[in-house]
Amino acid sequence: MNTLSKKNDLIDEFDIIAKFFTPLAKDAPGTFGLLEDAAILPTIDSHQEWVVTVESIVCNVHFLPNDPFELIARKALRVTLSDLAAMGAKPYGYTLTIALNRDLSDSCYLLEKVSHGLTIDQAEFGIHLIGGDSVSTDGPITLAITAFGITNKAKALRRSAAMPGQDLWISGTIGDGALGLQVAKGILSKQYSDLAGRYRLPQPRISLGCRLSEIAAAAIDVSDGLILDASHIANQSKCRLVIDGGALPISESVSRIIADHSEMFELILTGGDDYELLFTAEPEAIQKIKQAGYELDIPITRIGRVDSGEGVDVLDHNGIKLNLLIEPGWTHF
Structure with a gap:
């Protein structure tokens, strides 16, 4: 040094x-x-x-x-x-x-x-x-x-192993980091200080990642935004990821903010800083995934599927594609 x-x-x-x-x-x-x-x-x-x-x-x-x-x-x-x-x-x-x-x-x-x-x-x-x-x-x-x-060997999770027919899952909740930054900057009320804590001190899902090496197909951590990071899996696996917007797991604090500021829904999809694991797995792996979540005390939610095609689509409660995204996530350049 x-x-x-x-x-x-x-x-x-x-x-x-x-x-x-x-x-x-x-x-x-x-x-x-x-x-x-x-x-x-x-x-x-x-x-x-x-x-x-x-x-x-x-x-x-x-x-x-x-x-x-x-x-x-x-x-x-x-x-x-x-x-x-x-x-x-x-x-x-x-x-x-x-x-x-x-x-x-x-x-x-x-x-x-x-x-x-x-x-x-x-x-x-x-x-x-x-x-x-x-x-x-x-x-x-x-x-x-x-x-x-x-x-x-041969067990490392990659972004390129997703295939049509697989389910799409995510750990924990999303949007906490992005909205936590808004709290830390004084844009949102300090009553949501728990979100600022999530922004400042993320929780790497190490134990879950080790378990998923025996269960999942493709994986990535959500650092730059759910949509952008999902697109890395889609691009490298040459497939299409479909996300059910109504299935997204959000915390109570994020839910309250969205209820008062509906325009911030886009931010939970694109803001990043969640450091949760987004992964795909075969449908028959559902019990192993649920068991891993239970044993590790980590919520894991199925939020979509892998289809043929390309890119990432987010569907509303009626299954209609949302067209509200301006930027899919954070990029440095």
Whole structure:
């Protein structure tokens, strides 16, 4: 890890590593106390394979400037773990790169909060830091996490395995993240603070993803919006996904908001930040899916089907295609 700019309050580079990051790696074999330039990953069984993913979160893009910094760190880790969940992989460890603005006067305080937040989630998800980097920048605060997971060979869930005749399912509820951002920005009432919590601290469905590797066909996590992420499955599987708008699982808070602001229905379809698992499965898998949901205490809802054709259609309560979508979801470019 490299040191940050001396314009702020940071101490020596190696003291930074020892104080904030080494404790996060102390139980991870092959990290050597973060005193080497790289870590050594363990040898895994011949029937297993590695799954690797990286996510970056940037101030004013993925989080707000006044969000608690320990929650920012936890969100950065969780959205990366959600990628592993979508492929049915069990997390092993992660690296962290953090870029702090060189003019910050409280960098030590922020790094302490980062370390504390990651300590909490390492305990929850059974993983450890295995390396990383720290840099200064003239730009916004940025955290990038690379996560390593393990799955059984030929069992990784892909976006390209959906086939006509399969059912379309989703875990949890949708719309909480998108409307939670509206609460966090003060656009919606603070009485819906539970939604802001869902935006700031998503729940990666790791245990469910591992179970689905034996049940589901295609899968993706809903990060950029239900419609856009569904379209990735449709495009890569060369099929059409049909979503029953009346079957969408929404929380009580989202239901109340939609009752008062019907125009926000589109946002629950396109807003993203839910990090729920959207997946397809054969109709005969229904009992296994329900059993997994029951045992893991995770609601799982059938919301549509896979047909021949292309693209994604959303139907209303009468089975008529909705034509209200302007943008299918979030894109950076």
